[in-house]
Amino acid sequence: MAGRVVSRLAQLRRTAGYTQETFVTAFIQEAARLGIDASVSVRQVRRWERETPPPLPHPSQQIVLEAIFGVPLAEMGFEVPPHRVTIAAPVGDSGNVKRRTFVADAGLLAGAALVGARSGPRVGTADVARLRAELDGLYRTDHTAGSVPAMVQASAIEDEITGALGTASYTSRVGRELQTMLAELHGHRAWYGYDGGRIDQGRAACMEALAAAQLVDDALLQVSVLETLVLLAIKAERTWEAASAVENAYRLATRAGAGPTVRLVISLREANVATHAGDLSAARRALSRAVSHQGRTDADTEVPHWARFVGPFEVDYATADLYVRAEQPKHAVPFLRAAVRGIGGDLARNSASYRVKLACVLLAAGEVDEACGEMRGVLDACGGISSPRLLDKIREFERAAARTDSADARDCSERIRETVQGGAI
Incomplete structure (x- = not known):
């Protein structure tokens, strides 16, 4: 028996790296960026992809769909009435037409949405999994052999990731994973700068890591960078910068709904700052918070990889520093x-x-x-x-x-x- 024909909309969705569920989330986010009151449900997406012809989207949904895929609604398999057909013409020549216009041939836009402009190899989920394993292995190298050999490994991984981002073809989901890993790599380099006494290089790597983590909107990844920035700022005698990093880390942890383990790391960095500044009362308060968080880490079900090093020994070490x-x-x-x-x-x-x-x-x-x-x-x-x-x-x-x-x-x-x-x- 012949297989079911895949609809044009389903092809576009899959090529962009979305499941039906994640596409609904992307649709809502795009509508918010456009300032348009539009939404869609998984059930409606299924109808669009299953029925022939598919039900015509509302005008507001049309705007969002065309923004996401970069092609006119008619190119997605819908039967569009003449008054809602999006034209392909220069914006300045659109006259009284207020609908969105495209600056290139619809077929070219469709090709760009599917293939991308890059001529390099295709990067898929298997490549991402391999790079993720290599990235996670940096922790083991650093903890067992030190930051010098870890830096060598990190440079090789970074070259591969930046090469893929610059030349390879990949879905939006794979691209986001690559960018997230690059942000983590910058965070590793920041730590190596601290461990190697190259404080200026470490701070520069922190700035790169923070920018990359913000671009992928990963609050916990930003916290991991900020906790390293605290240590670097203390070494650079920039106590105000270290204190600001702690405050921002607490804010991001709250936004992300972080558990006690992440908050334990932040409270220890807060104690580092206060101890360095000679504010021993503030240091004691931070350590009291650390003890409280430590007592609840057993119930923490999701702990980021970078926070797994922390434990009671860190609290004891910080207390000794005091x-x-x-x-x-x-x-x-x-x-x-x-x-x-x-x-x-x-x-x-x-x-x-x-x-x-x-x-x-x-x-x-x-x-x-x-x-x-x-x-x-x-x-x-x-x-x-x-x-x-x-x-x-x-x-x-x-x-x-x-x-x-x-x-x-x-x-x-x-x-x-x-x-x-x-x-x-």
């Missing part, structure tokens, strides 16, 4: 020990960073032997991790140990110099 800022290293030590115990083994880079922080605070608290023991453990475990920020922290410990009147501290400093010169970090 005590360090208050020049009370002995009070910071138990929180850092808890953070080191609590961080997952798959977060090798962060685990090493936490241990270096603990060693530095132990040294400041006068626990020299324990501090050096902790640092030796880091040096034994962090081979293969390439992270400039981690290296800077290790060197900071070395400088502090060199000022300590202790043979153990001097031996540990020598061990650090040998390790660094040998390129093990």
Whole structure:
């Protein structure tokens, strides 16, 4: 038995990457952009695509349909009465005709809607799935091997995505996915700038990521960029910018209906800003909010990939930072020990960073032997991790140990110099 003939409207819809359900959403959005009071239901779309001839859309629906597909209503398979036929003529020559006009032949417009002007290869959902897997793999590389090798991988993925966006043929849905991934890649580059001490480059990447995330209207993706911008702004001594990023992150999280995990990340960044500014009361309030959010994360059903790193250990680490800022290293030590115990083994880079922080605070608290023991453990475990920020922290410990009147501290400093010169970090 011969298969059912696919209507012209159904062909246009599928080529544009819509299901009947998503087309209804796109129709409503386009009507809002045009300022037209028009709507459509899935049931009506089905009638348009199934019946021969299909029921004629209302005049307001006609305007929206022609705006979405870029072809006259008659080219969509409808029988259009003469007084509603859209003409193809220059707008300036339309005279008394107030209906929409097209500046090119209808057949050319139909071809453009179906094929696009690009001459490159076709990019489909399978390509998007592969690129998504590679993009998600950047988290693993960064956490286990450091930001330097992750940056190399990110550059290769970015080249492929920008090449596809610029030259390939794809549906609107695939195009949006590619743009979303590009925004995420800019966010990764922002983090690599922070980890590598290239603060200006990191901030520039943040601006690119924010613009790209706004273009795809992804509020949670914007939050992920803003939480990195907070860290970069603090390093750049732009506390006002960091505070503004926190406020905007809270606003976007509310708009997106974000759960407690995302809000936990934001409250921790708020604590970072307040601690850096020396506003310890505000830092305590932010940490109290973080504890409250942490207690509700178990019920969080949808957590963005970028927020999955957070946990109780981050709260303990931020609390220790508060005590360090208050020049009370002995009070910071138990929180850092808890953070080191609590961080997952798959977060090798962060685990090493936490241990270096603990060693530095132990040294400041006068626990020299324990501090050096902790640092030796880091040096034994962090081979293969390439992270400039981690290296800077290790060197900071070395400088502090060199000022300590202790043979153990001097031996540990020598061990650090040998390790660094040998390129093990």
